[in-house]
Amino acid sequence: MTPSAVRIDRLEKSLGSKKVLRGVSLEARPGEIFGLLGPNGAGKTTTLRVICTLLAPDAGSVDVLGFDTRTAPEEVRRRVGVVTAEFGVYPRLSARENIAYFAELSGVLDGDLHGRVDAVIDRLDMSSFAQQRAESLSSGQKQKVAIARAIVHDPPVLMFDEPTSNLDVLASREVREFMVEARGRGKCVIFSTHVLHDAERLCDRVTIIHEGRVVAGGPTAEVRGPHEDLEDAFLDLVETSP
Amino acid sequence: MRSTLVVFRKEMLEILRDRRTLIAIALAALASPVVLYVISQVSSRTASETYTAGYSGDIPAGLGVLFSSTGLKLEPVADPATAAKQQVDIGIVFAPNELDEYYDPTRQSAQIADIRLQEILSKYDGAKVAASLQQKGVDPSVLDPLPVTVHPLSSPTQAAGNGFLSFFLPYILITMCLTGGLSAALDTSAGERERKTLESLLLTPAPRAQVLVGKTLAVTAISLAAALAAIASMLIALTQVRFGPGQGSLPVTLNPVAAVVMVWLAVLLAIAFSALTIALGTLARNFRQGQAYATPLYFVTIFPASIVLFIPDFNPNLGYYLIPILNAVLVLRDAIVHGTVAASSLAVTSASLLVTGGLCFYAALRLFTREALLVRS
Numbered sequence: 001m002t003p004s005a006v007r008i009d010r011l012e013k014s015l016g017s018k019k020v021l022r023g024v025s026l027e028a029r030p031g032e033i034f035g036l037l038g039p040n041g042a043g044k045t046t047t048l049r050v051i052c053t054l055l056a057p058d059a060g061s062v063d064v065l066g067f068d069t070r071t072a073p074e075e076v077r078r079r080v081g082v083v084t085a086e087f088g089v090y091p092r093l094s095a096r097e098n099i100a101y102f103a104e105l106s107g108v109l110d111g112d113l114h115g116r117v118d119a120v121i122d123r124l125d126m127s128s129f130a131q132q133r134a135e136s137l138s139s140g141q142k143q144k145v146a147i148a149r150a151i152v153h154d155p156p157v158l159m160f161d162e163p164t165s166n167l168d169v170l171a172s173r174e175v176r177e178f179m180v181e182a183r184g185r186g187k188c189v190i191f192s193t194h195v196l197h198d199a200e201r202l203c204d205r206v207t208i209i210h211e212g213r214v215v216a217g218g219p220t221a222e223v224r225g226p227h228e229d230l231e232d233a234f235l236d237l238v239e240t241s242p
Numbered sequence: 243m244r245s246t247l248v249v250f251r252k253e254m255l256e257i258l259r260d261r262r263t264l265i266a267i268a269l270a271a272l273a274s275p276v277v278l279y280v281i282s283q284v285s286s287r288t289a290s291e292t293y294t295a296g297y298s299g300d301i302p303a304g305l306g307v308l309f310s311s312t313g314l315k316l317e318p319v320a321d322p323a324t325a326a327k328q329q330v331d332i333g334i335v336f337a338p339n340e341l342d343e344y345y346d347p348t349r350q351s352a353q354i355a356d357i358r359l360q361e362i363l364s365k366y367d368g369a370k371v372a373a374s375l376q377q378k379g380v381d382p383s384v385l386d387p388l389p390v391t392v393h394p395l396s397s398p399t400q401a402a403g404n405g406f407l408s409f410f411l412p413y414i415l416i417t418m419c420l421t422g423g424l425s426a427a428l429d430t431s432a433g434e435r436e437r438k439t440l441e442s443l444l445l446t447p448a449p450r451a452q453v454l455v456g457k458t459l460a461v462t463a464i465s466l467a468a469a470l471a472a473i474a475s476m477l478i479a480l481t482q483v484r485f486g487p488g489q490g491s492l493p494v495t496l497n498p499v500a501a502v503v504m505v506w507l508a509v510l511l512a513i514a515f516s517a518l519t520i521a522l523g524t525l526a527r528n529f530r531q532g533q534a535y536a537t538p539l540y541f542v543t544i545f546p547a548s549i550v551l552f553i554p555d556f557n558p559n560l561g562y563y564l565i566p567i568l569n570a571v572l573v574l575r576d577a578i579v580h581g582t583v584a585a586s587s588l589a590v591t592s593a594s595l596l597v598t599g600g601l602c603f604y605a606a607l608r609l610f611t612r613e614a615l616l617v618r619s
Contacts, residue, residue: 015613052445055613077447088438092259093252104248105446105453149442 005030005157005188006051011060013046020046022212023060028190028205030156033183035203035220036192037234042209044192048161051190052080064157078107081155083175085162087146091135095126098134099148106153120148124178140171147178158182159190164198176202200230210238245448249456253430257464262425270418270468274410274476293355296325299336304369308362314355331355401579406480407496408578412571413547414472415504419511420543422468423461424519424536430457431523431606432532440615450611458516458603465512473504500577503588507570510595514566515539517602524609546571563590566598 004027013021021043028034036044049055050062053073061068067075089098100117108116121130124144129137134145143163151158160179164172179189179202193199199206200220207217215237216223220230227233257263295309296319309316314332319325322333326344332355333344343359345352372382383389394401434440443453477496496504519536526532546568549556556572563569569591576583609615 054441054444074447074449077445080445082442082445084441086438086441088440088442090252090256090439091437092256097252097255101248101252102442102446105245105443105448107447146442 003030004028005065006034006190007063008047008051009061011047011050011062012058013043013050013055014058015046020212021050024209024212024214025060026207026214026217028157028188030188031183031186032204033179033189033191033202035199035206036190036209037194037196037199037206037230038209039194039238042194043212044194044209045161047209048082048159048190048192051076052082052159053077078153079155080157080159081150081153082159082161083143083147083150083163085165087143089134089137089142089145092133094131094133095137095141095145095148096121096130098145099152102149103152108153116152116154120152124148140167140174143167143171143175147175151182156186157188157190159192161192162194163191164193164195196230196234200224206230208234208237243452245452246456246459249448249453250459253426253457253460254463256429257426257460260425260429263429263464266422266425267464267468267471270422270472271475274414274472275479278476278479288354291351291354293331293351293358295332295334295355295359296322296330297334297336298322301336302366305362305366308366312358312362314358314362326352332359334359404579407500408575409547410476411473411496411500411504411578412574413544414476415469415508415574416511416543416547416567416570417540418469418472419465419508420515420519420539422472423465423512423516424533426464427461427516427519428523428526428529428532428536430461431520432526432529433523435526435615436528451607454520454603454607454610458513458520458606461516461520462509462512465516466508469508469512470505473508496578497581499581499583500574503577503583504574506592507574507595510592510599511567511570514595514599514602517599517606521602521606521609524606524615543567560586560590563587564594566594569594 006026006028008024008026011021011024012019024043024047026034026036036047038044046055050057050069051064053069053076056070061070063069064076065079067079069076089095090101093101096117099120100113103113103116121127124147126141126144126148129141134142137145147163158179160175163175167175176198179191182189183204191199191203203220205217205219206223208215208223216233224230224233227236290313292313292315294315294317296317298319298321301316306316317330319330319333322330322335322342323344324333326333327346331345331349331351335342335344341363343356345356347353347356368385371385375382375384434443444450518539519532522535522539523532526535546565549568549571558572563572563586569587573583573587573591576587
């Protein structure tokens with residue numbers, strides 16, 4: 001069996017007085033798109049934030065490629081790229097400057113910097129607006145900047161948190177295509193979404209979270225089971241969960 | 243330290259492209275000359291203005307000449323007491339061997355006219371007494387049994403210039419160190435949350451302390467630039483504007499000790515204010531909220547600077563130099579007025595401001611690494 005890229009074991013997390021995660025366990029592997037599914041407020045974003053060390057677990061453990069998020073957070077962050085729905089960019093920097101800034105902070109050395117940035121700009125087809133200030137870019141273009149800065153240090157684990165929720169149809173499709181391409185390059189892609197239709201099309205395996213608990217997990221087809229689609233399966237699981 | 247340099251470079255680039263910050267620095271440089279020009283105009287007009295004294299009765303012989311030479315115009319009125327309320331600046335009733343004066347102290351023109359009248363009467367009384375003594379064969383010098391010859395050890399006009407500087411320079415230094423970098427500080431802290439870049443920044447492996455040092459250094463550089471630009475423009479303006487007729491320009495050359503002390507204090511204040519405003523900005527959800535949090539700082543800066551104005555001969559013990567901002571005002575005042583600063587005062591002030599900056603930075607770092615920062619945003 002392929003070793004896991006991300007392993008979560010009985011993760012618990014409270015935010016304030018609210019218990020958000022109640023013993024979540026999952027594994028995501030290299031070369032797959034792993035769907036983290038659930039309704040809004042299920043705990044998907046909190047799970048991702050724990051994986052990328054923005055939040056510390058209250059109980060349980062999380063490791064990324066063998067690095068524990070508690071003891072080696074910087075090593076974990078070096079190996080993770082995250083794209084969120086709220087893709088803020090620095091408005092007074094150009095698209096290229098935005099990407100270069102994150103590349104440098106992620107440890108890309110000066111000698112590699114221009115090459116890496118150029119490569120990402122080419123790969124995401126951003127050449128036409130790379131020199132423009134970010135404040136003048138469209139939402140789709142800003143999302144590309146957000147993706148570019150998340151992958152410019154070539155992390156083996158990529159996490160997408162509702163990446164298409166603020167995008168139009170064309171831009172959404174480009175993001176989905178990018179995820180598929182990343183999988184093809186052997187990356188572990190974790191895709192968090194409440195749009196089950198997208199997940200069904202893209203994900204090799206999924207875990208469904210409801211009210212901080214895992215209610216189902218496994219290959220997408222297996223989780224769908226006899227239902228017509230993943231949405232029906234999800235509704236059935238949620239209604240029957242304790 | 244690589245991350246610090248990367249963050250510093252990026253923040254400087256963003257700041258220098260931010261119209262708000264550039265306008266703040268430009269205003270800082272322009273504000274002093276404009277204010278000084280207005281002050282000089284007002285003071286010139288006040289000094290050369292002729293005020294009106296409404297009078298009744300017979301003017302004693304010789305007194306009229308003194309009036310016209312002191313900028314008080316005598317004008318006959320029916321009722322000086324009534325006229326002094328509005329029609330003229332001051333009312334005088336000349337009676338045999340006495341004089342009644344009427345003036346409204348709430349009117350500034352009346353106050354100035356009153357001062358001029360007292361000067362005139364003092365001269366007139368002196369001349370009359372001297373003449374009477376001479377008539378009786380007595381040497382008028384008996385009225386001055388202990389003549390004093392004053393030998394000022396420094397130029398009184400230089401002292402006046404130093405007095406002026408000792409109030410304005412600390413005030414401008416402190417105000418500009420705060421306001422010059424405020425917009426940049428809020429942009430780099432609250433702005434990160436507002437435009438939703440904070441999470442991406444914290445996701446990089448760059449140590450957060452290094453990121454924060456880079457931000458603090460950038461804001462410090464801008465604060466310092468604003469403060470020094472404002473002070474340089476003020477010093478240049480002071481050599482050009484005139485205060486009152488015939489006085490010429492105030493001699494406001496900053497002595498070398500004061501110049502060095504001022505730059506050193508500017509660095510310390512800029513560091514402390516940068517760390518403080520970044521800490522406040524980190525607490526805020528957006529730029530506007532950050533501005534609301536920072537507003538009380540204006541009062542904190544104004545009070546210590548004002549102490550020199552209200553208590554000019556305030557002689558503090560060393561303990562006062564522990565109080566941040568007030569200590570900077572006191573040290574700079576010493577440097578300007580006396581041309582020297584006690585080593586102990588400077589050491590205590592430096593330590594106090596550095597500790598203040600360090601504590602503010604620590605607070606900012608704690609806030610910057612709190613989970614609640616992300617959860618709230």
